Amino acid sequence: DGGITQSPKYLFRKEGQNVTLSCEQNLNHDAMYWYRQDPGQGLRLIYYSQIVNDFQKGDIAEGYSVSREKKESFPLTVTSAQKNPTAFYLCASSSAGTSNEQFFGPGTRLTVL
Amino acid sequence: GQNIDQPTEMTATEGAIVQINCTYQTSGFNGLFWYQQHAGEAPTFLSYNVLDGLEEKGRFSSFLSRSKGYSYLLLKELQMKDSASYLCAVTTSGTYKYIFGTGTRLKVLA
Numbered sequence: 001d002g003g004i005t006q007s008p009k010y011l012f013r014k015e016g017q018n019v020t021l022s023c024e025q026n027l028n029h030d031a032m033y034w035y036r037q038d039p040g041q042g043l044r045l046i047y048y049s050q051i052v053n054d055f056q057k058g059d060i061a062e063g064y065s066v067s068r069e070k071k072e073s074f075p076l077t078v079t080s081a082q083k084n085p086t087a088f089y090l091c092a093s094s095s096a097g098t099s100n101e102q103f104f105g106p107g108t109r110l111t112v113l
Numbered sequence: 114g115q116n117i118d119q120p121t122e123m124t125a126t127e128g129a130i131v132q133i134n135c136t137y138q139t140s141g142f143n144g145l146f147w148y149q150q151h152a153g154e155a156p157t158f159l160s161y162n163v164l165d166g167l168e169e170k171g172r173f174s175s176f177l178s179r180s181k182g183y184s185y186l187l188l189k190e191l192q193m194k195d196s197a198s199y200l201c202a203v204t205t206s207g208t209y210k211y212i213f214g215t216g217t218r219l220k221v222l223a
Contacts, residue, residue, distance in 0.1 A: 031209060040121075042200060042215040043156075050209050058210070090155060098143055098204035099163065102211060104155035 002027045006091050006105035013085075013112050020077045021108045023091030029103070030096040032074035036060060037088045037107075046089075049074055050096065078110065085112045115139045117214035119201055124220045125191055133186045133217045135201035143204040147175050147186045150198045150216065159186065159199075188219075196221045 004025040013019045023032065031050050035043040045058030049068040063082025068074055074093075078085045088109050092102040116138045125131040135145070144163040148156035160168055162177035162184060174187040186199055198216040205212070 033211070035213075040215070042117075042213040043202075044213075045210060048209060056209075088153075098209055098211065099161070101146065101158040101161060102156075104157070106155050107153075109153075 004091060004093050004103050004105040006089075006108050008108060009106065011108055011110045013110070015112055016080045018077055018079050019085075019110065020075050021089055021091075021110070023074045023076065023105055024072055025074075025093040025103070025105075026072060027093055027103060028071070029093035030071070031094045032068070033092040033094075033102065034058075034064075034066065034074070034076045035090045035092065037090060043090065046076065085110060115203070115205070115212055117201055117203055117212060119199075119214040119217045121215070122218045122220070124222060126222050127191055127193060129191050130187065130189050131191060131219065133188070133199050133219065135184045135186075135214055137182050137184075137201075137203050137214075139182075139203055139205050139212070141206040141208075142179060142182075143206050145175075145177055145184050146202040146204070146211065147173075147184075148200040148202065150200060152197075156200055191221050193221050193223065195219065 033048045034046040047066040049055035065077045091105040094100045094102045118136045147159040150156040160175040167176045172189045177184045200216045201214040202211045
């Protein structure tokens with residue numbers, strides 16, 4: 001089955017710790033995206049990548065970092081510099097270009113204690 | 114700048130028809146997507162409009178007017194399972210970003 005996976009579903013971390021969220025897709029998509037969603041809010045773009053070894057900052061990149069070493073994988077690290085990291089994080093992928101629908105993973109709910 | 118507006122919340126009755134509006138102000142508009150998102154789950158694709166007019170897909174239809182910066186999602190024969198948030202997203206030329214509105218939370222009542 002083709003799809004996009006994120007793990008874990010729920011993640012708890014202590015304040016001051018870095019944490020990495022995984023995102024893997026086997027849809028052969030070139031483009032991958034990370035969004036953050038807060039209660040009652042839409043999706044805000046953190047980082048996106050159109051091709052391996054290249055990525056761009058989205059609207060709220062401060063305190064986050066990513067890598068794109070493989071086409072299938074786009075992990076997101078939430079660093080201790082992110083002031084309010086508790087949120088629902090969604091990864092998405094799509095074929096190249098913005099005329100194509102995005103496919104979303106199930107999300108990771110991060111809680112920083 | 115870029116701005117997308119949707120009503121925050123709507124309520125409708127099972128079996129009825131509901132229209133969810135989305136207005137946008139962007140430069141270089143390319144296309145508009147509608148997604149459905151149940152609480153705590155991932156958004157799923159509903160429709161894509163790039164030209165003016167109505168796109169029908171079963172119980173769901175989506176309309177676009179590029180000149181007015183306006184779209185709506187029409188849901189017919191509402192079912193309880195349609196209770197969800199509906200997200201409008203816009204893409205623009207020259208960028209690979211999808212810009213999302215804050216979503217409309219729809220409650221379907223028996």
